[in-house]
Amino acid sequence: AQTVTQSQPEMSVQEAETVTLSCTYDTSESDYYLFWYKQPPSRQMILVIRQEAYKQQNATENRFSVNFQKAAKSFSLKISDSQLGDAAMYFCAYRSGGGYQKVTFGTGTKLQVIP
Amino acid sequence: DGGITQSPKYLFRKEGQNVTLSCEQNLNHDAMYWYRQDPGQGLRLIYYSQIVNDFQKGDIAEGYSVSREKKESFPLTVTSAQKNPTAFYLCASSVGQGRDSGANVLTFGAGSRLTVL
Numbered sequence: 001a002q003t004v005t006q007s008q009p010e011m012s013v014q015e016a017e018t019v020t021l022s023c024t025y026d027t028s029e030s031d032y033y034l035f036w037y038k039q040p041p042s043r044q045m046i047l048v049i050r051q052e053a054y055k056q057q058n059a060t061e062n063r064f065s066v067n068f069q070k071a072a073k074s075f076s077l078k079i080s081d082s083q084l085g086d087a088a089m090y091f092c093a094y095r096s097g098g099g100y101q102k103v104t105f106g107t108g109t110k111l112q113v114i115p
Numbered sequence: 116d117g118g119i120t121q122s123p124k125y126l127f128r129k130e131g132q133n134v135t136l137s138c139e140q141n142l143n144h145d146a147m148y149w150y151r152q153d154p155g156q157g158l159r160l161i162y163y164s165q166i167v168n169d170f171q172k173g174d175i176a177e178g179y180s181v182s183r184e185k186k187e188s189f190p191l192t193v194t195s196a197q198k199n200p201t202a203f204y205l206c207a208s209s210v211g212q213g214r215d216s217g218a219n220v221l222t223f224g225a226g227s228r229l230t231v232l
Contacts, residue, residue: 009155033219045205045223091157095219102173103148103221107157 002027004094006106013082014114020067021077021109023092030054031097034068034075039089039108048090051075053097079111087113117142121206121224128193128200128231136191136227138206145210147189148221151175152203161204164189193229201231 003026013019025034036048051059051068058066063083067076079086092106119140128134140147146165150158160173164183178197183189189208193200207221 006157035220037221043203043226045207045221047220050220093221102160102163102171103219104160105150105158107155 002029002032002094002096002104004092004104004106006092006109008109009107010110010112012112012114013079015084016081018078018080019082019111021079021090021092021111023075023077023106025073025075025092025094027073027094027096029096033095033097034066035093035095035103036064036066036075036077037091037093037105038086039091040085040087045091049077082113084113084115087111119206119208119222119224121204121227124225124227126227126229128229130231131195133192133194134229136193136204136206136229138189138191138224139187140189140208140222140224141187142208142222143186144208144222145186146208147183148207148209149173149179149181149189149191150205150207152205152226158205161191200229203228 005024032053034051037045038048039045049059049061049064058068063080065078089108089110091108093103095103122137148163149161152158159175161179162181164170170183180192204227206224209221
């Protein structure tokens with residue numbers, strides 16, 4: 001079974017600074033997808049960024065980017081120019097490729113943004 | 116606007132009672148999911164359904180039941196057999212298969228908070 005590990009329960013960053021959230025996963029598959037989801041205090045989960053394992057290029061979405069290291073099974077999220085609205089729980093998630101598959105989540109990292 | 120509607124937002128239950136959480140989507144998604152969220156444990160999968168009239172157990176299915184009679188609806192029943200049902204429950208859906216940018220991405224509802232008195 002696949003597992004997703006987020007070793008940082010809490011992180012903090014000064015407004016306008018950069019922060020990196022860590023995620024590692026364990027799988028024997030070569031075809032899969034990785035995601036970062038954000039859960040603000042409203043508890044409405046939203047997608048931040050998505051990475052396909054077969055793509056070597058790291059995904060980026062505006063101030064959010066990932067560092068995908070397939071051999072090391074690492075998938076970190078970098079938030080640049082942090083804003084107060086970035087304060088939330090961030091969950092790393094894994095999904096097998098091909099067909100319908102369940103999505104496995106990590107335990108989350110709570111990000112605090114300090115004004 | 117398309118999305119997922121969960122109801123009720125808050126629910127209180129006495130021990131020994133079954134309760135049903137509603138999840139409706141108008142996104143025309145094939146796959147639907149139920150997750151349970153507890154502090155410090157992330158999201159754990161209860162059940163998921165790929166198509167109508169078919170569903171599979173997730174990692175923590177004991178004490179829960181689901182049905183998928185319509186594509187749009189995936190209700191979750193928390194039975195009296197669930198020993199610790201107090202939690203936040205999230206319903207999600209996805210297009211499912213394919214490799215385009217929208218495939219495999221989960222869209223979530225706003226959640227339902229269940230408290231056992």
